[in-house]
Amino acid sequence: MSRLLRPAARLAASTRAFAKVPAAPSFAQRAAFARPVVFGSFQCRSYADNASGVKEYTVRDALNEALAEELEANEKVFILGEEVAQYNGAYKVTKGLLDRFGEKRVIDTPITESGFTGLAIGAALSGLHPVCEFMTFNFAMQSIDQVINSAAKTLYMSGGIQPCNITFRGPNGFASGVGAQHSQDFSAWYGSIPGLKVVTPWSAEDAKGLLKAAIRDPNPVVVLENELLYGQSFPMSEAAQKSDFVIPFGKAKIERSGKDLTIVTLSRCVGQSLTAAENLKKKHGIDVEVINLRSIKPLDLETIVQSIKKTHRLLVVESGFPAYGVSSEILALTMEYAFDFLDAPAQRITGADVPTPYAQGLEEMSFPTEQLIEDYAAKLLRL
Amino acid sequence: MLSRALRLPRAVPLRAVPAAISARSVTTNAASASLSHSVPQSDDERFAINLSDESFETYELDPPPYTLEVTKKELKQMYYDMVSIRQMEMAADRLYKEKKIRGFCHLSVGQEAVAVGIEHAITKEDDIITSYRCHGFSLMRGGTVRSIIGELLGRREGIAYGKGGSMHMFHKGFYGGNGIVGAQVPVGAGLAFAHKYEGRKNASIILYGDGASNQGQVFEAFNMAKLWNLPALFGCENNKYGMGTSAARSSALTDYYKRGQYIPGLKVNGMDVLAVKAAVQYGKEWTAADKGPLVLEYVTYRYGGHSMSDPGTTYRTREEIQRMRSTNDPISGLKQKILDWEITTEEELKKLDKEARAHVNEEVALAEAMAVPEATPSILFEDIYVKGTEPQFIRGRTTDENYYFN
Numbered sequence: 128m129s130r131l132l133r134p135a136a137r138l139a140a141s142t143r144a145f146a147k148v149p150a151a152p153s154f155a156q157r158a159a160f161a162r163p164v165v166f167g168s169f170q171c172r173s174y175a176d177n178a179s180g181v182k183e184y185t186v187r188d189a190l191n192e193a194l195a196e197e198l199e200a201n202e203k204v205f206i207l208g209e210e211v212a213q214y215n216g217a218y219k220v221t222k223g224l225l226d227r228f229g230e231k232r233v234i235d236t237p238i239t240e241s242g243f244t245g246l247a248i249g250a251a252l253s254g255l256h257p258v259c260e261f262m263t264f265n266f267a268m269q270s271i272d273q274v275i276n277s278a279a280k281t282l283y284m285s286g287g288i289q290p291c292n293i294t295f296r297g298p299n300g301f302a303s304g305v306g307a308q309h310s311q312d313f314s315a316w317y318g319s320i321p322g323l324k325v326v327t328p329w330s331a332e333d334a335k336g337l338l339k340a341a342i343r344d345p346n347p348v349v350v351l352e353n354e355l356l357y358g359q360s361f362p363m364s365e366a367a368q369k370s371d372f373v374i375p376f377g378k379a380k381i382e383r384s385g386k387d388l389t390i391v392t393l394s395r396c397v398g399q400s401l402t403a404a405e406n407l408k409k410k411h412g413i414d415v416e417v418i419n420l421r422s423i424k425p426l427d428l429e430t431i432v433q434s435i436k437k438t439h440r441l442l443v444v445e446s447g448f449p450a451y452g453v454s455s456e457i458l459a460l461t462m463e464y465a466f467d468f469l470d471a472p473a474q475r476i477t478g479a480d481v482p483t484p485y486a487q488g489l490e491e492m493s494f495p496t497e498q499l500i501e502d503y504a505a506k507l508l509r510l
Numbered sequence: 511m512l513s514r515a516l517r518l519p520r521a522v523p524l525r526a527v528p529a530a531i532s533a534r535s536v537t538t539n540a541a542s543a544s545l546s547h548s549v550p551q552s553d554d555e556r557f558a559i560n561l562s563d564e565s566f567e568t569y570e571l572d573p574p575p576y577t578l579e580v581t582k583k584e585l586k587q588m589y590y591d592m593v594s595i596r597q598m599e600m601a602a603d604r605l606y607k608e609k610k611i612r613g614f615c616h617l618s619v620g621q622e623a624v625a626v627g628i629e630h631a632i633t634k635e636d637d638i639i640t641s642y643r644c645h646g647f648s649l650m651r652g653g654t655v656r657s658i659i660g661e662l663l664g665r666r667e668g669i670a671y672g673k674g675g676s677m678h679m680f681h682k683g684f685y686g687g688n689g690i691v692g693a694q695v696p697v698g699a700g701l702a703f704a705h706k707y708e709g710r711k712n713a714s715i716i717l718y719g720d721g722a723s724n725q726g727q728v729f730e731a732f733n734m735a736k737l738w739n740l741p742a743l744f745g746c747e748n749n750k751y752g753m754g755t756s757a758a759r760s761s762a763l764t765d766y767y768k769r770g771q772y773i774p775g776l777k778v779n780g781m782d783v784l785a786v787k788a789a790v791q792y793g794k795e796w797t798a799a800d801k802g803p804l805v806l807e808y809v810t811y812r813y814g815g816h817s818m819s820d821p822g823t824t825y826r827t828r829e830e831i832q833r834m835r836s837t838n839d840p841i842s843g844l845k846q847k848i849l850d851w852e853i854t855t856e857e858e859l860k861k862l863d864k865e866a867r868a869h870v871n872e873e874v875a876l877a878e879a880m881a882v883p884e885a886t887p888s889i890l891f892e893d894i895y896v897k898g899t900e901p902q903f904i905r906g907r908t909t910d911e912n913y914y915f916n
Contacts, residue, residue, distance in 0.1 A: 205707070231707070237737070242696045242730025249700015249714075252685055253637070255707060276690050277697050285680040286671030287893035321894050321904075345896040377901050425901030463909050 180365030187357040189331035190220045190296075193338040194258065196370045198228050201256060204342060207234040207247055208260030208297070217262045218298060218357055244270035244295075248277045251293035251347075258342060261297035264313045264351065271316070278347040279322035294341045296350035299327075300394060300446055301483055301494055303355065310483035312447035314393065317349045318423045318456070324348045324376055325424040329397040331361035333421055336374030343373065353395045377425035381434070385414035388504055389434040391457055392444040393420040396495055400444050403500035411510050423453055428460055435465040441473040442504055446494050449477040474507050476500060536809055537564035538834070540623065540781040540843020545851050546577070553583040559851075565785040569768045569775030571804070574792030578784055582853045588630055588783050589848060590862050592622040592841045595646040597870040598655050602645065602662055605874070606818045611662045614689075615676045616643040620813035623840035624747055625650050627786025628715055632794060634683050635710070639698040640717040642677035643747075644687040647717075651684035655873035656880075665880035672883045673893065692718060692725030695744065699731040702742035702803070713741045713797040715790070721752020723766050732770050732805070741797035743790065744770065745806040747780065753816040754825040770805035780808030781840045784847075811838065887913040 184192075197204050210217045212225040212235040225233040236243040240261065247259040261267040267274065278291050301310035317325045324346055328334040334352065341348035366372060382397060383404055392400045397419045404415035416434050420427065435441050441461055443454035454475035461473045479493045542562030550557050556579045566573045599617040606615050618625065625646035628638065640647050648658050653669050661668030662676055669679045677689040685701060688694035698716030705712045722728060723746050735742040746766035750757055757764045767775030778789040786808060793804050811834045815822030822831070845859055883889045891904050891913040903914040 237730070237733055239727075239730035239733065241727040242699075242734055245693060245696025245727060245731065246700035246703055246734055249639075249685070249697035249702075250704045250707065251700070252697065253701050253704030255704050272690060272693060273696070277688065277693055281680075281686070282896065283893050284670060284674040284678040285686070285893075286668075286673045287897070288670075289680045289685070290896050324895075324901075345899055429902075 180368075181362045182368060183360045184331035184335075184363040185358055185360050186328070186331050186334045186352070187218065187220055189335040189361075189363065190338055190352065190357075191222060191224070193335045193342075194221065194224060195227065197258075197339055197342045198224065198232055200370070203254065203256045204258065205232045205234065205250075205255065206258040206260060207236050207243060209236055209238055209262045211235060211260050216260075218354060220352075220357070221260070240266050240269035241273060242270075244273040245277060248273055248291060248293060251278070251291045252281065252289060256292045256294075256342060258294045258296060261295065263302075263309060263354070264297055264299040265309050265311055267295070267297070267313070274317070274323075274347070274349070275320050279320050282346070283322055290345050291347050292345045293347045294338070294344075294350060295347070296338065296341070296352060298354035298357070299351035300353050301355075301478070301490075304485060304487065304490065305483075306485045307482035312445070312478065314351055314423055314445070314447055315452040315456070317351070318426075318453060320424075322347065323424060324422065325351065326376060326422045327351045327393040327420060329353075329356065329394055329419050329421075331363050332367045332372075333374065333380075333419070335363070335367060336372050337376075337421060340373040340376060344376070348376075351394065356395055356398075359398070374421065376422045377427055379421055379427035379430040380419045381416060381430065382419045383415065383417040385416035385438065387413045387438055388415045388440045388442060388508055389418065389431070389438045390415055390442050390444055390500070390504070391418045391420065391431055391434075393423060393453065394446070396444045396446055396500075399495060399497045400500055402497045403504060406497070406501050407504060407510075411505065411508075413504075413508060413510065415504065426456075426460075428464060431457065431461070432465045432468075435461065436468045439468055439470040440507060441465075441469065442500075442507055443473070443475040444495055444500055445475070446478045449475075449480050452477060471507060474503070476503055535564070536567050536777050536779050537562060538779055538781045538809055538811065538838045539564070540779075540783075540838050540840045541846040542779070542782060542843075543578075543784050543847055549582065549851050549853060554581050556581055559784065559847075561782070561785050561788055562779070565779045565782060566789065567767065567777040569765070569770075569777075569805075571774035571776055574776070574788050576788075578788040578791075580784070580787075584630065585844070585848055585853050586862065588626055588787075589841070589844050589859065590866055591626045591629070591650065592783065592844065593863055593866040594655070594870065595622045595625060595649055596841060597867050598649060598658065599645060601659060601870055601874045603814070603818070605659070605662065610878070611676070611818075612664060613675060614642065615662065615818045616816065617814050617818075618643050618646045618812065620834065620839070621747060621749060621780070621810045622646060623783035623786055623844075624717075624745075624780050624808045624810055627780075627783040628745075628790050630783075631787045631790035632713065632715065636712045636794070637683050637685060637698070637701040637705075637714040638717070639685040639694045639701060639714070640687065641691065641694060641719055641722060641747075642687060642689050643719070644677065644679055648679040648681060648684060648687070651681045653679060653681050653684075655870050656876045659874050659877035660880050663877055663880070664882060665877060666883040666889075667880045668877075671893075692722040692728050694718065695722070695725070695728045696731040696734075698744075699735045699740055699742050702735065702740035702797075703738065705741050706738070711741075711798045713743055713794050715743050715745060717745050717747055719752055720746055720748040720750065720757045720764075720766060721755065721760060722746075723769060724761055728769075732773055732803070735803040736770070736773050739800065739802040741800075742803040743793040743797065743806060744773075744803060745808055747808050747810055749810050749812040751812070751816070751825065754820065756825065765807075767805055767807035770803070773803050773805050775805045775807065777807040777809065780810035781838045781843060783840055783844055887911065891915075
């Protein structure tokens, strides 16, 4: 247990292979990323106005900038996927990259996930640093064998002689009104595989910093974006606008500091949880701490446990299917590491255990909403 | 479906060849080459040999030259290499039966000419990726017998440090060993992609079995390789059976060299190491000239079962195996040619046999003496991630067994 409380910053302590590691910011800067920021709902503009040099970025623009900077910085980086080049990306994340970097570096593939994923992995085994875009992660089920068996396991199976520096990215989780086959959250699937690193950005800074770190990381990394976040704007600090900005993996961000309840959440649910937290504050005077996981593999257990020690209550919010999911894992870890600090059983809000329905009213019943989070948190706190 | 080789006169190589060559099917006679001139004295002087008319069949492709330049030294090396692979595989067979090798073990006895012929046609800068039947290729790519057998025995000094096992061996220019049937094919196309991306003139040799040839991702890889003109030499090692299912029972079209449809194909006598070398050499020139991929089919035969648990006799007759062993064996075939052409004497070949056997035995003894990986957390948890980029800790079976990186 005591080992758990060691600082996570030791991640980058090794000098070996450091050249390949993201140009990590100094420890002092890292501390700044992790500093609790009282950050109301994401619509709040005052934060941006007060800080100098802060600009509004959509998540889409942040991802685009990350890709452009990494393509610029390293010839070995290229991006391939369906419609990434001439079409400018199915969700316009790769807009303008073909014009800027040419067709050698930005490559449209046929609609053959298994094939182009395998091809990208082969290129990575050969020493290139591909960014493999899935139009959505639903389609990556066609190629999840390649991601797991050919990418994640190869370094270990080869006894450490064959690395695979590849980034898989694309929108994950449900979108609006797209039905069951296009609405699945794969966080738990990838998060359960040894050898993969898995990140789930929420804000524009998350998106840029995590994607850049993913491309620079010498391991296979899965970046699970969210379609509903692409168009959302977030303030981006001056530091984050620079080309050397990366966010270290395995470090969660306390988006909102509080003392009464810990909400651990990821991706789009971070914003929903922040709104719910603001409402709980207004209505009940309750201070909710909201932790944005940022990366689910490795998972920042330390930040979660520290927060539970402070608040003594835990609610996990995610949009995946409930069974054997991210929240199941966090609740299990809480049993193992923070049982004594809890004043109430840890709870979770997840997607419902149903194939996502098409009709709007039914779809709304299938995933966490701000109101549901607020109400369930109030119930947990016996308000 | 029409083979361009059927249309004259394009298919006819410069030297006179009977016009009906393509009408015949590829032989699996391992000793079908002949000599046109006398053999030089020197070990290193090049001389030409003629391959049998039945060495190749083509699809939308002019056949490779039916002459091949070799040296005496090279022929002897090929012989030694094939004998080494067989000896090594026989040693693996014995060790498995002694219960010293765990889990899966797929042997390539009978198929040696494919691994050896390919290696003698390429450089170390070219890539090979293959299926789980990978011991011979590992050896040819530069792995040592001791490291390969050491891996099979699960030793720390095995080629993958005891972490990979029979199906997962890696070396410079060798990308495994893949345990998922067909998955190596798009990965191999990616190796070719990297050559092209980096502007190198190297080729990627991608092998899969007749069983794997029906996997969807094989065709996905064909499509991208042709579309992007990748230097990929796809090659179906057709040993007639995917596990216990014969080619005819699994494949609607058993002409695997035609399976590329829009990719030219070349069927090769995979029992004749010289034909394999000639075909791959031709393929390398083809890719170096930026003509894109080829689909090769190496017609070969596996003497043993699919894996150690398969006696290999429920789906084929003992007579069939016996006939292939006695009349089409790649090692006997080359041996006969070496003797016919007076490359060297029978005594010297016996000496090579002995040398290879002694070398394998020595290496096996060394491998058996190797230590197993210490059952410690630092070894269990190493190499999941690249050194220096590991998470703070990795979970063991219980929280007490968590491993912290320092």
